Amino acid sequence: MDFGNVGLVVAGLVVGFIVGMTGVGGGSLMTPILLWFGINPATAVGTDLLYAAITKSGGVLVHAKNRNIDWAITGWLTLGSVPAVGLTLWFLSSLHSSPDAMNAxxxxxxxxxxFATALAILFKKRLLQFAHDRAGGHYNPSGARLNALTVVTGLVLGTMVALTSIGAGALGTVALFILYPFLVTKRLVGTEIAHAVPLTLVAGLGHASMGNMDWHILGFLLIGSLPGIYLGSHLSGRISDELLRPCLAVMLAMIGFKLAF
Structure with missing residues (x-):
């Protein structure tokens, strides 16, 4: 195993550890790391999407066993996200003859x-407080209106994930907290993970069909991430969220600013 492959295993271990400890940061950390390794943006996104689908599949099994998934909400989200993924991939495929344009x-x-993910992580408590306040207020959509808002949320998440591999975790969870403030946290997290698996799988396979995939890199990332997630999950809660959240948010904001500008 050469130095580059060892670096990929270590990257998978570190990202898996952070995800296990905080529940966020998978795509938002892994894709920039792959860019740092010199992998072009399209391949980095495609590889990270299948990486996310595989690593989160285990989470779905656990949450489903514990009945922490609201399958109705998952269905409405998927109704918006999967078509959005298809349209976004079609748009990217139209740029495929010009790889530089697609990567740009x-x-x-x-x-x-x-940058948006960093803000969501940094202001997580305020956003959750808004959701709880709204739960006791007059504005509380339900029925067809709530279903429509959930489909639109899925559409936005699907577009972001297909373009960047980011958004299904931190942004998806915050969106669900705002839309469904009466659901307990563990069911919202389980529902977000259940939605993220088919979303990232469809998007990842779509990118793979366009050649935006490196199976060699994916394998080495998984070698590190699976034990990393296991270790991080066992240490979850032992390190203050007040310390982790600002550090993660600042790091993501700096990376996002550099990429966007």
Missing amino acids: VIKQALGFVL
């Missing part, structure tokens, strides 16, 4: 979504 679009989108 992905890199620009990646920067803005990283």
Whole structure:
């Protein structure tokens, strides 16, 4: 195993550890790391999408066993996200004859979504407080209106994920907290993970069909990430969220700013 492959295993281990400890940061950390390794943006996004689909599949099994998934919400999100993925991939395929243009679009989108993710992580408590306040207020959509808002949320998430591999985690969870403030946290997290797996799988396979995939890199990332997630999950809660969240947010904001501007 050469130095580059060892670096990929270590990257998978570190990102898996952070995801296991905080629940966020998978795509928002892995894709920039792959760019740092010199991988072009399209391949970095495609590889990270299948990486996310595989690593989160285990989470779905656990949450489903514990009945922490609202399959109705997952269905409405998927109704918006999967068509959005298809349209976004079609748009990217139209740029495929010009790889530089496609990579430029992905890199620009990646920067803005990283910045938005950083804000969502940094102001997580305020956003959650807004959701809780709204739950006791007069504005509380339900029925067809709530379903329509969920489909639109899925559409936005699907577009972001297909373009950048980022958004299904931190942004998706915050969106669900705002839309469904009465659901307990563990069911919202489980529902977000259940939606993220088919979303990242479809987007990842779509990118793979366009050649935006490196199976060699994917394999080495998984070698590191699987034990990393296991270790991080066991240490979850032992390091203060007040320390982790600002550090992660600042790091993502700096990376996003550099990519976008």
